[in-house]
Amino acid sequence: MADAHVTERAPTRAFVIHPDIDGAGGNRRAAESALEEAVALAEALPGVEIVGAQAVRLRNPSPGQLFSAGKLDEMAGLLAAAEAELVLIDGPVTPVQQRNLEKAWEVKILDRTGLILEIFADRxxxxxxxxxxxxxxxxxxxxxxxxxxxxxxxxxxxxxxxxxxxxxxxxxxxxxxxxxxxxxxxxxxxxxxxxxxxRASRAKVPYPIVALVGYTNAGKSTLFNRLTGAEVLAKDMLFATLDPTMRAIRLPGGRQIILSDTVGFISELPTELVAAFRATLEEVLEADLILHVRDISHPETEEQAADVAEILESLGVDEDVALIEIWNKIDALSPAIQQALRRADERTEGVQAVSALTGDGLDALQGAIESALEQVLDEPRAAEELRLDFSEGRRRAWLHEAGVVEAEEAAEGGHVIRVNWTARQRAAFEAL
Incomplete structure (x- = not known):
């Protein structure tokens, strides 16, 4: 019989520090918001209990230990009082700084890159x-x-x-x-x-690829689940999705697409990870249409959008690629602001205000996706009549699955099917 007194291992007590460095180039976020995001990152790490968090103002970071001697002693007292075992520093820490901080505070140190790597490894x-x-x-x-x-x-x-x-x-x-x-x-x-x-086999289908991108925790996976009926992990947690998930779905107008959910972007994503995950994000590079999902209720939604734009540019995404901006999480806003956003999206081309959680606005979004793809693909359709033998059941099923059948009737030995399709769909059918 198993020992009834055996308990799970206690979580590691972690303290989060955001170094607020004066004049840090490109730092567009307020220290409080940056600390909040750092805590959310830390909470995404399994087996960790957050016991404290603080933004620490730094005028001149010390090359040897990051913090000044006085701040080092002050933080040592805070960490001891919180009984912290792990300190998560929201920024880069050099190997020398890490070694000296671990010695001074007698705790394990993990910087932003190390933290994100730990989360990625788990996800x-x-x-x-x-x-x-x-x-x-x-x-x-x-x-x-x-x-x-x-x-x-x-x-x-x-x-x-x-x-x-x-x-x-x-x-x-x-x-x-x-x-x-x-x-x-x-x-x-x-x-x-x-x-x-x-990808080559998918190209023979062929359905256009629509890629969901956005800042982490913007609601991409919730939207993906809503549109596809899939059950991708969708939690209020940073980096809930790491591997791209793809599903074929049919839009209300009949067109089939492949929808791809990708890893969430984040500010100051370590360069090692941008390079390592480039292949994962290839689906974005090959997309016919990009859906940029924004958490419009977030106080720094504009800064997050700017971060996403920078990463897309660094990945080599063509600035001419078709893009729809989705203002998600309108359910988290007051009715008056929701109405204002809806009026704004009606006036602004390429913008859709939705709630992936409630489904509000998704019909209009799907219509916008169809319209955008028609412009992007610019594929004229042609009507044609086909005769298929009863033995060609697989080819007949493909036509119906592709949504190109306008009429069908039984005939001697088979079916007469009237289709309306693009040249790409015709070529895919002939390749079957």
């Missing part, structure tokens, strides 16, 4: 996602190899009498990481090739 589900996280983590870990103790000076691989001093422990570790990264890149290449084949 990644597909083989490609797991490999990308591992690769990014190794790249990050490689920069953490510092000479923390003198024993790292010890020699390996010989006595050092001949041919120089040999390699240090750090060099050996770095070489091992490099070899592991090379293996991961090879595995990732194979996975990406498989995805390329999947």
């Amino acid at each position: 990644a589900r597909t083989r490609e996602g797991v490999l990308q996280v591992e690769l990014a983590a190794l790249s990050y870990q490689r920069t953490r190899l510092v000479r923390a103790w003198t024993h790292l000076e010890r020699q390996r691989g010989g006595l050092g009498f001949v041919g120089g001093p040999g390699e240090t422990q750090i060099e050996a570790d770095r070489r091992a990481i490099d070899e592991q990264m090379t293996r991961l890149r090879r595995q990732l290449e194979r996975v990406v090739k498989t995805r390329t084949l999947h």
